[in-house]
Amino acid sequence: MSTKVRPTTPSQQHYATYPTLRGKNVLITGGATGIGEVLVSRFAEQGARVAFLDIEDAQAKKLVARIARNGSVPPRYLHCDLTDLAAIRECVASVISSFKGIDVLVNNAANDERHSVEDVSPELWDRLMAVNLRHQFFTTQAALPALKKAMKGSIINMSSIAWLIPSTGLPLYVAAKAAIVGLTRTLAHEVGKENIRVNCVLPGAIVTERQNRLWLTAKYRAEILSGQALKRHILPNEVASLVLFLAADDSSGMSGQSYIVDGGWA
Numbered sequence: 534m535s536t537k538v539r540p541t542t543p544s545q546q547h548y549a550t551y552p553t554l555r556g557k558n559v560l561i562t563g564g565a566t567g568i569g570e571v572l573v574s575r576f577a578e579q580g581a582r583v584a585f586l587d588i589e590d591a592q593a594k595k596l597v598a599r600i601a602r603n604g605s606v607p608p609r610y611l612h613c614d615l616t617d618l619a620a621i622r623e624c625v626a627s628v629i630s631s632f633k634g635i636d637v638l639v640n641n642a643a644n645d646e647r648h649s650v651e652d653v654s655p656e657l658w659d660r661l662m663a664v665n666l667r668h669q670f671f672t673t674q675a676a677l678p679a680l681k682k683a684m685k686g687s688i689i690n691m692s693s694i695a696w697l698i699p700s701t702g703l704p705l706y707v708a709a710k711a712a713i714v715g716l717t718r719t720l721a722h723e724v725g726k727e728n729i730r731v732n733c734v735l736p737g738a739i740v741t742e743r744q745n746r747l748w749l750t751a752k753y754r755a756e757i758l759s760g761q762a763l764k765r766h767i768l769p770n771e772v773a774s775l776v777l778f779l780a781a782d783d784s785s786g787m788s789g790q791s792y793i794v795d796g797g798w799a
Contacts, residue, residue, distance in 0.1 A: 548575070548774060551781035555580035558632040559780070560625070562615060562672055563642025564608070565589040567741040568691070570596055571769040572639060573608050575777055583608035584628045586615065586642070615642050615668035616660070625675035635679045637780040640669040640690045643710075647702050658705060665709035670716060681727045687780045688724075688731045690717045692791065697735070697799040698760075710735075714791050721789030730788040732779045737795025740766045762797025 559576045563569040564585025570592070576583045577600045585608055587593050593610040601607040609631065613624040629635055644664045648657065669690055680686035695703070696711035717733035724731065738757045740749065758764050772794050778784050779792070793799055 548770070549777075551579055551777060551783060553782035554637075554777065554780060557581045557636040557780070558628075558634055559583045559637040559639070560628050560635050560672075560676065561585040561639040561641055562613075562668065563587055565593040565596060565610075567743055568736065568739060568769045568772050569639075569641045571773045572641060572776055574600060574605075575770070575773045576637075576780075577605040577608055578603075579777065580606070581637070582606060582632055584611060584632065585609075586611050586613035586621075586624055588612060588614055615672070616663040618667075618671050621668060621671050622675045625672060629676070629679045634683055635676050636683070636686055638673060638676045638680075638686070638688045639776060639780070640672055640688070640713075642668060643691065643693075643706070645693075645695075645703055645706050648705065649702065650704055653705060661705040662709055665706055666712050666716075669713060673720065677724065677729075680729050681724070684728050686729045687784075688720065688729065689776050689779050690731070690733045692717075692733050692735045694735050694737045694793060694795045694799040697793075717791065718789050725788060730779075730784070732784075732787060732789070733791040734772065734775055734779070735791055735793045735795070735799070736772045737761070737767055737793070737798045739772055739794075740768055757798070760798045761795065765796070767794060767796045 559581045561569055561572050564573040565587035566589055573583055573585050573596060590612055597607050597610055611624045611627065613620050615621060673688060690713050692713040693710040695707045700707055714733055717731050721731040775792055775794055
C-alpha cells in the first residue's frame, strides 16, 4: 500500500472568488512546483495576471500549458536563480515593465534541505540563507519602487512553523524562517505609509510532491498527525486560500501579522 498522500488540485474543490484580484499583477517566487504551483494556478483562476520565477523549466512549462488549457490567462514564466541578486533585479524589472506594475508579491521560494549542526560550513550557511532568506528581502526591494508608485500593494512572505515547534535536522532553514517573521514586521512599518501591506504565512507539514518524495515517511506522517489538532494532512490549497485572502482587498486592514496554516500543530 502506498504511503503517499496525494495533494488536492484546485479543480477538485470550490473556493472563494475575490473580485479585487481580477486584473491584478501578481509576482510569485518558486512557482513551478509545490505550494508555489498551486498559488500560480489559484491566482490565475481569479483572473489575475501572474508571473512566476523558478529554475525548474520543465515543470514551469507544464504548469503554464495546463493553466492555458483550463481557460485562464496563462502566467508568464521567467527562469531565475534566486541566489543571483542581479538575476532577481533583472527579472523583477522585466515583470514590472511588461505588466506596467506589481500589485501583489508572494515570496514563496525555499529549500528545506536537511543538515546537521556539525555539517554546517560557512559556505553551506551562505547557500541556504541565500535560498531561504536573502532573496525575500532583495525581491521585495526590487519590487518596492513599483508598489510605492502605485501607493498600494500586498507583500506576502512565506515562513514556516519549523522555528515554532521547533524542528530539528535543518537548523539553517529554521533560522531563516524565524528571520522572515521579523523581516515581515519591520517591512510592514517601513512601507505602511505608502499603503503597502506586508504579512507572513507559516505553513506546517504541507503535503507536496517534494515532501512525498523526500521526507514524508510513515514514521514522519505519524509524528505530524500526533502533533496536529486536526488528524489529517494539510494540503497546498489550504495554504493558497490564505495567501489569496491576504492579497485581496478583503484583508485591507491587515499588515505586519503572521498567520499559521498547520492543522493546529504549533
